[in-house]
Amino acid sequence: MVAITEQEIRTLAGFKGEQAPVTSCYLNVDGATHVRHQDVVRELDRVLRSARERSNGNPSVAGDLARIEAHVRGGFDRSRTRGLAMFSCTAHDYWRVVELPVAVHSQVVVNHAPCVRQLEVVVDQHERFGLLLVDRQRVRMLVFELGELVESTAAFDQLPRGDDEDHSYTKDQVRDHAAARVRQHLHHAAQVAFEAYQAQGFERLILGAPDDLAGELESVLHPYLRERLVARCAIPLHASDDEVRRAALEVEAEVERSKEADAVASLREGVGAGRAVAGLGPTLAALVERRVKTLLVSSGYVEAGWRCRGCGWIGTLGRSCPVCTQEMDQLDDVVEQAVEEALAQSCRVEICVGNADLDVAGRIGALVRY
Numbered sequence: 001m002v003a004i005t006e007q008e009i010r011t012l013a014g015f016k017g018e019q020a021p022v023t024s025c026y027l028n029v030d031g032a033t034h035v036r037h038q039d040v041v042r043e044l045d046r047v048l049r050s051a052r053e054r055s056n057g058n059p060s061v062a063g064d065l066a067r068i069e070a071h072v073r074g075g076f077d078r079s080r081t082r083g084l085a086m087f088s089c090t091a092h093d094y095w096r097v098v099e100l101p102v103a104v105h106s107q108v109v110v111n112h113a114p115c116v117r118q119l120e121v122v123v124d125q126h127e128r129f130g131l132l133l134v135d136r137q138r139v140r141m142l143v144f145e146l147g148e149l150v151e152s153t154a155a156f157d158q159l160p161r162g163d164d165e166d167h168s169y170t171k172d173q174v175r176d177h178a179a180a181r182v183r184q185h186l187h188h189a190a191q192v193a194f195e196a197y198q199a200q201g202f203e204r205l206i207l208g209a210p211d212d213l214a215g216e217l218e219s220v221l222h223p224y225l226r227e228r229l230v231a232r233c234a235i236p237l238h239a240s241d242d243e244v245r246r247a248a249l250e251v252e253a254e255v256e257r258s259k260e261a262d263a264v265a266s267l268r269e270g271v272g273a274g275r276a277v278a279g280l281g282p283t284l285a286a287l288v289e290r291r292v293k294t295l296l297v298s299s300g301y302v303e304a305g306w307r308c309r310g311c312g313w314i315g316t317l318g319r320s321c322p323v324c325t326q327e328m329d330q331l332d333d334v335v336e337q338a339v340e341e342a343l344a345q346s347c348r349v350e351i352c353v354g355n356a357d358l359d360v361a362g363r364i365g366a367l368v369r370y
């Protein structure tokens with residue numbers, strides 16, 4: 001499975017159906033809730049039925065729905081796929097499928113561009129990260145992507161046994177020798193971690209090591225890894241891959257929550273100082289004026305709104321465009337539109353989960369250039 005990247009999401013968000021709308025279909029195919037292929041097909045039928053009712057007989061959309069149905073019924077690799085995202089615009093012969101190792105919320109959206117919000121949530125919430133576990137003799141280096149283990153290496157440096165029984169050494173010499181072996185082992189661990197970084201690449205590193213080793217280990221890490229170090233953990237080295245994975249994902253989720261909290265704190269500080277806007281109306285206005293650096297959105301925030309087909313203006317009030325006076329399209333979810341607009345403008349997008357401060361500030365906001 002090739003994981004979706006932020007760049008690919010931006011490319012998707014940049015596609016516009018000029019002659020016909022784009023149909024986006026997300027399908028939850030998680031084996032935990034949809035055991036058999038026929039359960040998946042039933043889920044598909046459910047979302048397609050309501051989409052057909054809303055398609056108003058548009059032939060391009062009808063073609064999209066047929067293609068989506070054929071793809072799912074035809075079967076796909078379910079061993080690692082928990083979510084499917086399909087984007088179709090028959091009039092432009094446009095077709096993209098993204099298989100995800102995480103579950104999604106099943107929905108069909110017909111709009112002028114691919115609906116990428118759920119993809120953005122997945123990528124934003126599951127950055128690729130490395131986990132380095134070290135004790136006095138052993139090293140385990142794991143890399144996770146979208147919540148799945150993608151690389152695992154281990155190494156072992158035997159500590160010398162019985163040195164203290166060799167009476168030709170003084171006590172100090174024995175201690176120095178043992179310390180040198182540990183230092184060598186830590187260098188080896190740092191090397192293992194750097195090789196995994198070069199092979200896989202990751203944005204964040206989590207470190208698990210006893211307190212008396214952690215400081216020295218950090219000091220011998222390659223600078224690229226030191227600047228990516230975001231947390232320490234107490235995951236035991238002997239844990240199974242699955243135990244490590246679950247514990248690591250919890251640490252990663254905490255790191256993600258604290259990154260979101262930092263962004264929301266910047267938002268709150270910036271509002272009075274003209275460096276940020278909060279609430280739907282001001283945020284959409286800042287997007288239209290292309291002033292946004294970072295868009296912050298509470299996950300699950302949905303609000304109806306309007307979009308102008310002529311000039312691209314988005315806002316909460318219709319029906320005629322305040323800029324060009326053209327009649328606008330009503331949107332079920334203008335927040336989705338805001339995310340797409342931000343991605344297309346190359347802004348950073350931060351989806352915040354359970355952040356009460358952002359909810360109080362209006363569930364959406366932006367750090368702005370001016």
Ligand SMILES: [Zn+2]
Nearest residue numbers: 308311321324
């Ligand atoms: Zn307009």
